[in-house]
Amino acid sequence: MSTLGLRVLRRMAEWLVRGPEAPHVRADLDEIFERDLARGLSGRAAHRRYLANLLASAVSTWRWAPRVVPGGLWLDAKLGARMLLKQPVLTVVAVLTLGLGIPLGLLPLHVVDSLTAPLPVEDGGRIMRVWNWDRARSREIRQPIHDLEHWRGELRSFEDLAIGRSDAFNVISDDGRAAPIRGAEVSAEVFRLLRIPPELGRPLDEADMRSGAPDVVVLSHDLWRSRLGGDPSVVGSTIRIGATRRTVVGVMPRGFLFPLRDHLWMPYRYDPLDYEYGEGPTGWIVGRLAEGVTTAEARTELNEMGQRMAARFLETHANLQPQAIPYTEAPVSGIDRPEGFELLFIQVLFLTLLALACANVGILVLARAATRTGEISIRTALGASRRRIVWQIFVESLLLAVGSAGVGLIGGQLVAARLDTRFPLPYWASFGVTGKTVFAALALAVLSAAIAGIVPALKATGRNVQLSLQRSADGRSGLRFGRASSVMVVAQVAVAVLCLGFGSSLVPTVINEVDGVGVDADQYLFASLHIPWVEPPAGEADRYEAEFQERIRDAHTEVGRLVGAEPGVGPVAIASDLPGTSHPRRSIEVEGEPVAAGSRGHPVRSARVDVGYFRALEQTMRLGRDFSTADLEADGSGVIVNTSFVEHVLDGRQPLGQRIRYLTRSGDTSGPWYEIVGVVGHLGMDQLNPDLDEGVYHPVAPGALHPVNFAVRVGEGPESFAPRLRTLVAQIDPSAVIQEATPLDEVVNYDRFLAESGIVFMAVVCAITILLCAAGLYALMSFTVAERTHEIGIRTALGARRVNIVGAIARRALAQLMVGVAIGTALAGLMLSGVEPGSDVMQVTNWPVTLAIIGVAVIAVGTLACVPPTRRGLRVQPVEALRS
């Protein structure tokens, strides 16, 4: 009974439950806990109930509590606000620091919470994803049709199990317009176990699942509104999906997009008898826990069943382990590792960042306190308790922290709104700020205030009153800018230099985009044609495969023919990767130049292109010849390289007739040789490093590329051609889906996206570190001036020159600034000198010059931060300084 958890709860009860009845309330809490255990509740549940009762009791008994906080909270808050407004620079810096630190501290848990919110259905937390985990290959069995049959027969922990598969489907209107819509083929149990009745009509039922039953579909609310104008008599009408005309039998309510963001639900009509074990359509299984069954109990049953199956079907099931996880947690949870460990690690890491932010704000609070030591000493002398004064400084920090949390939450909500619309999140997830986030942010604000406020407050009040008064009378602060604070200032300056050095090496890679990709990308429409593939029944694989190849070949050829024949539209350029998109990277060796041991050969980008690719992109050969259909009939060993290839890989030598071959990761060179037959100009194979985009093009026959990616020259506003393109493709193959149709210059380039994200992140980190180092130096200078006001007064009275006074005030701060810059430059130099030239992401040409510029810039910013306190020092009037 006396577990650690219970001991912690009891201690909490001692702290939180107050008043004359507290002993009885605490005795009741214990007794209820014992009763809960006695009636079979799990320890965890009993602890949870204890905590809930404890917190509610604490709130109820609070009004009886003696005042645990010193009186005059409102007055303290007013005074605190006044002090914060009096030094706006320090306040803004502190708010910005904590305003970033608090949301950062919340981030990991918030992201996981957002993604794993229970499904918005009745008892959504009881909907589970169930799968067989292949321990040998560390992956989920993606073709679960046979598992479902076994599980339905054996599992008692689930009241319903359903199966489904998602894909993109063409919804084709009567005038031939096609739109790609994500939908799912689902078994009837899906609707039963989710317990969501349709808004109109009926859900799919068992009869719909039978082979030969009428083709039916259930639509999402949004699809019904957008494609069918929200027609209330839609039930019974038909809609063309791919090659099939289906009768609409129902419309689901707004917001229901199960399993992820799907808008169509059609019957799942696959029969396990048609497939060998482990084959069949890819898909997923979901289940609802039976009444009264816990997740743990379901997992135990799955474990036992897994062992039985492994013993019975040694060949197929020896390494399989059935597993269940709450539906919304499936995408973010680890399966074969301790649950939550990584999350805890990341959470601690982010909280450490917050603690660093707090320590910085602590220095600022200390700087504030330094200017008030006289006031603090006088109040102490007049009888104010240390607790009272610490409390007041804490309230000030609390105001700062709560204000920062507010700023952080508003900023977070703005960012979340952008992320929600930009990323295709699952339908139940939203990164928006919730009540729980606000509560957690306030809790972190109190914690931050405690770290940033109480330590400096104790430091500011922990002195001998008489000594403080004496020092105060001397015009000195009575406080010391401790070694830890000095180390922190130096470290911040060093980190600022380091971050700027690192960030500067990233910037050129993105600025390079101005070079373009070799074609007028904003004039071209990019599209990706995808034909859904369904696993064929056993024995029919060859026929299915041949038919599928035929369809891809037709689509490839017909897209070129039909689209090319459209008025005002150029020929179609078909390739695995188009200019400006991410091309795969491979290593090659050139014949006659064996690769040295340990070397990985020349890195190049590669693409497989249609024979008309270069003509369609209006490219003329710089040397040699273009691809022709003869290249496809031969062994495909002719390749075209680009000018960067000739320049960097062949060092400008004559390229035609040279042979190259690819190296595998292990350095194996057993692949075939390819002969260079032509040279073409730069075509955006490596957008981040246009100068280093050495590339190789291989000819490819229709049917060998899937999805079929292509670009077509349209002219201004190429996206206007997208609807017509979809219609044309639907004519070629009604099931073929155009998954993307965007101007070529807007196609997501992941290399570029990563580099840009890296730059934004580095820019934010650089801005914060520079801000913090400036604030640290400002605080240090404020100390010095407050500490030496008396001395400055005397020196000025004795006729000291201003330059000497400035030197005396700023010496320490400037020394710390220099030491920080020196350390940061040295570390950044070490790091950048180790980066190989030609790296993917970082460009490190001329890094010594860059670092020198950064060093000077940081010194300039640091010096600037020293200016206001120095001017304050110079304004000290000798008579006033001596009089005070």
Add this chain to the structure above:
Amino acid sequence: MAYLGEFEQLILFSVLQLGDDAYGVAIRENIEERTGRVVSSGSIYTALGRMEARGIVTSRVDEASDGKPGRPRKRYTLEPPGARALRDSYSAIQAISGGLIPKLQRLAEG
């Protein structure tokens, strides 16, 4: 005598029901079992404390009645002024709700 709030009525009916056994845990369980409403121990003692100050209930501390030393139970008794207040409050609810329950039921069922 002022009327009693709904929560106070729940507590007093429990005290009446439990008789000599009316102490915190028992009152809480009685309310939870009969009404399905989960209430905190603290709120029960707060309300009883308030009512004790008004003379509605009285209490006595009964040392270790379940044989466990160090866990005193504070038992409450409903006093005549409390009984009158409870009777009047409940009667008021009955008087105002008279004949309306079927209508309420129909409305609730939509």
